[in-house]
Amino acid sequence: MNNYSFKTLTLLLAVLAAMMLITSCDNDDDAPTEPPNEEEVITSLTMTFSGGGVAIFTWIDADGEGPAAPVITEQALQANTTYTVDITLLNTLEMPAENITEEIAEEDDEHQFFFETSAGLDLDIAYADMDDDGNPLGLRTTFTTGAAGTGTVKVTLRHEPTKGITYTPGGAIPSGAGGSTDIEVTFDVEIQ
Amino acid sequence: MSQLIGWGIVLGNIIFHQLAAQSSSTCTYKLSGKVVAEASHQPVSYAQVFIPELKRGVFTDSLGNYVIDKLCRGPLTLVCTHVNFQNLEISHTVDGSNQKLNFHLEKQSVMLEEVVISEHKLPGDASQTKEVLAGRIMATTRGLPLAQALQELPGIRTIQAGPQVVKPVIHGLHSNRIHIRNNGLRQEDQQWGQEHAPVLDPFQASRLTVLKGPAAIRYGNDAIAGAILVNPPDMPETDPFSGEAHLIGIANGRQGIGALRLEGAVKPVKGLSWRVQGSLKRAGDMRAPDYWLTNTGAQEENISATLAYRRKRWQTEVFASQFNTEMGILRAGHIGNITDLLESFDRQQPQFTDNNEYEIMNPRQQVKHRLLKGRINWQPTENDDLQLIYGYQQNQRQEFDIRRGGRSDIPALDLDLTTHTAELVWERTLNESWELVTGVSGLYQENRNVPGTGVRPLLPFYDSYSGGAFTSIKWTTSKRVYEAGIRYDGRFTESIRFTRLRVRESFEFPFHTFSASIGGWWKLGDNMNVRSHLGLAMRPPHVNELLSEGLHHGVARLEEGDTTLVPETGIKWTGEWSIRLNQNFSFSAAPYLHYFQNFIFITPDPLPRVTIRGTFPVYNYTQTDALLAGVDLSGTWSIVQNWELEGQASFLRARDLTKEQFLIGMPADRISATLRREFPKLGNLKQTFVQIRGQYVFEQIRTPDLPTITPETLPEVYQTQLDQLRAYQATVFGAPNAYTLVQAEAGTTLPMGTSELQFTVSCTNLLNTSYREYMNAFWLYADEPGRNVSLRIRWTF
Numbered sequence: 009m010n011n012y013s014f015k016t017l018t019l020l021l022a023v024l025a026a027m028m029l030i031t032s033c034d035n036d037d038d039a040p041t042e043p044p045n046e047e048e049v050i051t052s053l054t055m056t057f058s059g060g061g062v063a064i065f066t067w068i069d070a071d072g073e074g075p076a077a078p079v080i081t082e083q084a085l086q087a088n089t090t091y092t093v094d095i096t097l098l099n100t101l102e103m104p105a106e107n108i109t110e111e112i113a114e115e116d117d118e119h120q121f122f123f124e125t126s127a128g129l130d131l132d133i134a135y136a137d138m139d140d141d142g143n144p145l146g147l148r149t150t151f152t153t154g155a156a157g158t159g160t161v162k163v164t165l166r167h168e169p170t171k172g173i174t175y176t177p178g179g180a181i182p183s184g185a186g187g188s189t190d191i192e193v194t195f196d197v198e199i200q
Numbered sequence: 201m202s203q204l205i206g207w208g209i210v211l212g213n214i215i216f217h218q219l220a221a222q223s224s225s226t227c228t229y230k231l232s233g234k235v236v237a238e239a240s241h242q243p244v245s246y247a248q249v250f251i252p253e254l255k256r257g258v259f260t261d262s263l264g265n266y267v268i269d270k271l272c273r274g275p276l277t278l279v280c281t282h283v284n285f286q287n288l289e290i291s292h293t294v295d296g297s298n299q300k301l302n303f304h305l306e307k308q309s310v311m312l313e314e315v316v317i318s319e320h321k322l323p324g325d326a327s328q329t330k331e332v333l334a335g336r337i338m339a340t341t342r343g344l345p346l347a348q349a350l351q352e353l354p355g356i357r358t359i360q361a362g363p364q365v366v367k368p369v370i371h372g373l374h375s376n377r378i379h380i381r382n383n384g385l386r387q388e389d390q391q392w393g394q395e396h397a398p399v400l401d402p403f404q405a406s407r408l409t410v411l412k413g414p415a416a417i418r419y420g421n422d423a424i425a426g427a428i429l430v431n432p433p434d435m436p437e438t439d440p441f442s443g444e445a446h447l448i449g450i451a452n453g454r455q456g457i458g459a460l461r462l463e464g465a466v467k468p469v470k471g472l473s474w475r476v477q478g479s480l481k482r483a484g485d486m487r488a489p490d491y492w493l494t495n496t497g498a499q500e501e502n503i504s505a506t507l508a509y510r511r512k513r514w515q516t517e518v519f520a521s522q523f524n525t526e527m528g529i530l531r532a533g534h535i536g537n538i539t540d541l542l543e544s545f546d547r548q549q550p551q552f553t554d555n556n557e558y559e560i561m562n563p564r565q566q567v568k569h570r571l572l573k574g575r576i577n578w579q580p581t582e583n584d585d586l587q588l589i590y591g592y593q594q595n596q597r598q599e600f601d602i603r604r605g606g607r608s609d610i611p612a613l614d615l616d617l618t619t620h621t622a623e624l625v626w627e628r629t630l631n632e633s634w635e636l637v638t639g640v641s642g643l644y645q646e647n648r649n650v651p652g653t654g655v656r657p658l659l660p661f662y663d664s665y666s667g668g669a670f671t672s673i674k675w676t677t678s679k680r681v682y683e684a685g686i687r688y689d690g691r692f693t694e695s696i697r698f699t700r701l702r703v704r705e706s707f708e709f710p711f712h713t714f715s716a717s718i719g720g721w722w723k724l725g726d727n728m729n730v731r732s733h734l735g736l737a738m739r740p741p742h743v744n745e746l747l748s749e750g751l752h753h754g755v756a757r758l759e760e761g762d763t764t765l766v767p768e769t770g771i772k773w774t775g776e777w778s779i780r781l782n783q784n785f786s787f788s789a790a791p792y793l794h795y796f797q798n799f800i801f802i803t804p805d806p807l808p809r810v811t812i813r814g815t816f817p818v819y820n821y822t823q824t825d826a827l828l829a830g831v832d833l834s835g836t837w838s839i840v841q842n843w844e845l846e847g848q849a850s851f852l853r854a855r856d857l858t859k860e861q862f863l864i865g866m867p868a869d870r871i872s873a874t875l876r877r878e879f880p881k882l883g884n885l886k887q888t889f890v891q892i893r894g895q896y897v898f899e900q901i902r903t904p905d906l907p908t909i910t911p912e913t914l915p916e917v918y919q920t921q922l923d924q925l926r927a928y929q930a931t932v933f934g935a936p937n938a939y940t941l942v943q944a945e946a947g948t949t950l951p952m953g954t955s956e957l958q959f960t961v962s963c964t965n966l967l968n969t970s971y972r973e974y975m976n977a978f979w980l981y982a983d984e985p986g987r988n989v990s991l992r993i994r995w996t997f
Contacts, residue, residue: 038648040661043698047654048604050812069812073751073758074700077915078810101700111605118604160920164814167536167604170551183543186551188602189536192814194920 046072046101050108053163053193054096057151060089067193072101084198085131091151092136095121095163097191112165113147121146122164122185123177129159129197133177143171153199165191227272230298235264235280237305244305245632247282248678252726259678262632280305283326283681283721326674326681327719327733328415329776329790329832331356333408336889340945340960342992343448343457343481346402350428354848355412355790355832357867360976361395362530363453363486363985364498365565368398369975370412371792372828372852372866373425376742379415381429383519385573385591386419388619388645390659392744393752394977399523399569399595401502403446403459403479406433412792412832413774414735416715417670417685420641424737424770425794435473435508435517436465444996446479452988453486453497454557463506471510478503484557485528489968489986491553495528497560515577522570529563532981534602535756537814538928541980545931550982562608568596583629591621607654614650615659619643637685638671647743658750658759660697662743666690672717681721689713691740697747707747711740713767727780734773741765745800745821757817758809759802765823769797787835792828799826803864804932806907808925810917815924817932825857828866846874853902861905864933867975868900879948887958888948895943900935900974936979939971955997964988 049072057063063085069078085091097108112119116139123133123146132152135144146165169187235247243264250257251268253276260266271294278301280288285305292301331353333341341349347358347368357369367374375394380387382400389399402408408430415423436442443462449455459479466472481500486493504521532550535541544550572592579585595618598611625639645664649657672685693709719733748761771794778788805818830852837845849871854863872895879888906929911922918925947960968987972979 039696040649040651040698041704043702043704044649044651044656045654046656046700048607053812067812071700073809073811073813073816075809077917078812101702103702108604115604115606164539168602183547184551186543187536187540188534189540189814190604191812192537192539193812 045103046099047106049073049099049101050097050191051100052098053191054098055163055195056094056096057083057085057091058094059092059150061086061091063091065195067195070100078193080193080195082195082197084200085151085153087153087156087199089153091153093149093151095147095149109147112145116145116147117141117143117171118168119190120144120166120169120171120185120187121149122166122175122181123149124162124164124180125178125197126159126161128157129161130154130157130199131159131161131178131197133161135177139171141171144175146177149177156199158196158198160194161197162194163191164189227270229271229273229294229296230267230269231271231278231292231294231301232265232267232298233301233303235260235266235282235303235305237285244282244285246676246678247280247285247303247305249303250279250281250726251276252279253277278303279726281678281723283676283678283723326676326721327683327731328411328413329355329731329733329774329792330412331410333410334406336887336947338408339947339958339992339994340962342403342446342459342960342994343450343455343990344402346398346400346408346428346430349402350408350410353410354834355830355850356410357850357975359394359865360973360978362496362528362533362976362978363493364483364496364527365395365397365529367391367394367396368410368428369867370410370426370428371794371830372854372863373794376422376745377425377739379419379423379427381419381427382571383430383432383521383573384575384589385571385593386422386621386643388593388617388621389567389569389595390597390615390617392659392742395529395565396597397527399525399567400430401459401477401479401500401504401521401523402430403461403502404432404477404504404521405430407431412790413719413733414715414717414737414770414772416735416737417672417687417717418637418639420666420668420687421689421713421715421737421739421767424739424768425772432475432477432506435475435506436463437473438465440464440467442997444994446995447993448990450483450988450990452985453483455481455483455990457481469509473508475506475508476504477506482558485555486985486988487555488983489970490983491549492555493982493985494531494550494552494554494556495561495564496530497556497558498525498527499558499560500525513579515575517573517575519573519575520571522568524568526560526564526566528560529565530978530982531561531563533756533978534563535981537816538808538924539814541756541817542924542927542931545980562600562602564600566598566600566611568594570594585627587623587625587627589621589623589625591619593617593619593621595619611650611653612655613658614653615657616648616650617645618648619645633676635674635676636671637674638669640667640669642667656698656700656750658748658752659744660695660747662693662695662747664691664693664743666692670715679723683720684718685716687715689715693743695743695747697749700749707763709740709746711767713738713740729776729778731776732773733775734771736769736771738767738769739800740767741800741821745802748821752819757804757819759819760821762821762823765800765821766798768800768823770799771795784838785836787833789831789833791831794828796826796828798823801826801863801865803904804929806909806929807914807918808928810915815918815921815928817928824859826855826863827857828852828854828863842878842880844876844878846876848872848874856904859904862902864904865975866900866902868935868938869898871896882948885948885950888946890944890946892942892944895941897939897941897973899938903935904933906930906933931980935974936972939969939973941969941971942966955995958992958994958996960992960994962990962992964990 052068055065063083099106136148166187169185235244245262247260275293280303345366347366350356411427415427441464446459448457461477463475483498501524506519508517531552576588597615599613601612623641628636643666668689670687674683691711695707715737717735722730748759752759774792776790780786808815833849851869854866874893876891882888943964945962950957
């Protein structure tokens with residue numbers, strides 16, 4: 009290689025180096041400082057029992073989809089009592105905490121709660137609210153207890169299910185219900 | 201030296217046949233001439249001019265000249281061969297004087313032939329096994345996603361997320377392990393995602409080349425499994441105006457695709473040429489045999505422009521392109537938790553089977569890719585070529601999900617990736633047989649999360665700097681090529697993410713990696729070639745493998761990276777043995793072995809995670825030692841004149857050596873046969889053909905063992921769900937059934953003076969078979985598309 013070529017090669021290398029430098033000096037100002045808001049996560053579900061008696065069930069998963077195990081609390085229900093049950097959903101990962109219940113109420117035509125009881129548990133459940141089309145929603149329900157006993161209640165919230173599908177609360181979710189699951193939690197129930 | 205290299209590479213007992221030179225009798229005539237390249241008119245040194253009848257041949261000198269003496273009067277055949285060009289056979293009669301005969305060689309561009317010049321002098325080019333998609337096969341796949349077209353080639357499969365989101369798989373590996381080179385520039389388009397299809401316009405290319413061995417020496421460590429080169433045709437040299445137009449209609453999905461390319465040499469300014477090219481695509485929901493695949497539509501708008509100028513020793517080129525696409529993600533694949541997954545899996549038909557035609561709804565992806573490239577080539581001497589390439593790419597990816605609270609118009613993932621690349625390569629021809637290629641490259645990349653999504657980003661903020669240097673050497677004669685190369689890469693990545701509990705974490709990852717390769721190509725007699733290539737490549741983990749954390753929309757699962765991952769090291773051997781038994785039968789076998797230390801892969805956690813959404817699939821990035829072994833076979837048999845039978849087969853075994861089980865997500869074995877009838881001349885029509893193909897895809901029975909569930913050791917929350925857990929494992933570690941597909945194609949070309957019209961009609965899934973493909977992420981939810989008829993018209997002018 010002659011001298012001329014070497015000079016040009018050096019020049020080309022310098023251009024290359026300069027380009028890399030120029031392009032790598034214009035940042036570091038845009039590093040994120042604020043954590044993003046997790047707006048859609050649901051971290052807690054509370055079932056508030058009122059009417060014939062008072063009880064509270066909570067299912068709290070403080071890290072949302074994270075690996076930490078959830079904290080679940082239940083209280084005993086009285087036998088042969090009718091309760092009005094209201095579901096409250098919160099997102100505590102967002103600052104400030106957001107009440108998701110309102111979102112569900114607003115989009116009631118796209119949501120439905122399902123309640124499945126374990127065999128042998130003497131508990132009747134009925135929807136006490138409906139969406140604008142007259143289909144059940146399930147933010148408010150009535151729980152009527154029978155004889156004393158223990159079992160479980162599984163609460164499921166589906167987004168965009170087939171609304172208007174025939175379903176009796178307490179039974180299994182019909183296979184045509186579809187949708188995607190936003191909530192699926194199981195509580196231990198003790199009727200005294 | 202060559203002996204030493206040869207000893208190192210030849211992994212079998214390969215015997216070199218030396219053609220015994222037979223001395224001629226009293227004949228005294230001389231034949232001489234020059235061998236030049238058809239396109240550039242550059243002399244071709246070390247081409248062989250061979251006379252089969254006499255079993256005698258000579259090589260051209262550095263100026264492409266040859267002389268054959270001691271010839272007798274009479275007819276003979278001359279075969280001119282060079283590793284980089286198509287063989288040229290000429291019948292000639294020695295008339296009793298000293299004659300001149302020149303050869304004009306065309307570059308290789310035919311499948312299963314010898315070697316293709318894919319870019320410039322590409323290290324490993326001669327000894328690598330490779331496939332080229334061009335000509336007729338390319339014509340019948342125009343308008344399909346890039347990877348789907350490549351699927352025609354042996355050993356190339358796809359990984360899919362619905363019919364429009366298709367990514368290439370080379371010998372079982374994909375995404376971060378395949379380097380895609382778009383018009384000479386490394387494509388940087390968030391390729392880590394299994395449902396992130398390459399955003400480039402296949403209509404730009406006249407030829408797609410796939411290197412099936414590690415091409416890390418030249419391209420860096422993301423080419424650990426191979427590389428795909430999307431090469432546009434050469435710029436016009438003299439023609440003031442030419443171009444081509446494509447019009448494609450595909451019945452299933454009512455797809456319409458149009459593409460146009462115009463180019464020309466600017467007469468007043470010698471050496472100046474231009475090209476503009478663009479394509480448009482609209483695709484609606486496709487249909488499986490029994491139902492609509494809701495939300496599988498797509499649309500694309502692409503445009504590119506090139507300006508090139510060449511002087512004697514200088515060539516410069518500026519290329520700019522913009523690619524915009526919007527793709528629907530199969531509605532049936534949108535699930536919430538394992539209950540949904542199992543319900544969906546058990547269902548005969550998905551819940552959503554409406555036909556929304558061209559309307560693309562959520563979940564969907566919207567991607568914009570801008571690219572700007574500048575290239576300068578300079579030949580300071582006859583033997584030196586310096587190439588400087590700079591590239592700028594901006595990739596904006598937005599993914600929209602089905603969301604609550606009126607957020608469906610807000611992207612759930614909004615990424616902005618900017619990449620600068622620069623590369624300087626020096627090719628030096630040392631003498632007639634030695635070539636040296638040396639280069640340096642640099643990359644700066646920044647990934648930004650556009651705020652306001654209301655979702656913690658799966659892929660965090662990062663800045664990445666890398667630099668590499670390589671050198672490779674190649675020794676060529678007409679009958680063998682040896683090559684070897686080494687490379688170093690350094691990559692430094694800084695990243696910041698927030699944990700689920702809003703704590704800021706910052707990371708720095710410095711990685712140093714080395715690559716080396718050695719290979720050879722041998723011509724054993726007139727009809728047999730052998731290639732062997734051994735490549736070692738290291739690939740550092742990508743940011744997604746280190747730091748992803750959260751819900752991956754589109755594939756409905758939680759993905760967790762691992763910050764302790766170390767670079768993976770792969771050693772891949774590829775070999776190829778091709779033989780032409782006689783005029784009518786040729787066969788090629790390409791075996792490969794790929795050993796990995798610390799192979800990085802994503803696998804379902806045996807235990808799904810209990811969240812308020814129920815149990816949710818969790819996928820973890822992890823490392824193991826792995827061995828992938830396989831073979832690609834292909835053969836062509838001309839039964840009688842114009843009737844041809846072509847066969848292809850691909851087999852792959854992939855083992856996790858640590859866990860002693862099969863690896864998840866590897867393509868199943870498959871075999872195919874094509875029967876073709878050609879009509880070389882049919883009235884005014886030329887290149888007319890009709891073909892029918894059958895393909896059988898085996899069931900992937902080599903899936904990982906089901907993890908054992910010991911109820912006693914499981915946390916309490918799982919106790920009520922053991923049955924569901926077992927069903928979940930059987931599903932995600934399972935695979936769909938085998939299937940058979942039949943397809944037919946016909947095509948013809950109508951010459952019209954200086955222009956020509958090419959027509960192709962094809963029908964895929966002719967028997968309207970319902971089937972599911974393991975490599976489609978949505979095989980759990982829906983069938984593949986049913987029968988599909990398409991018509992392609994191409995007008996070149």
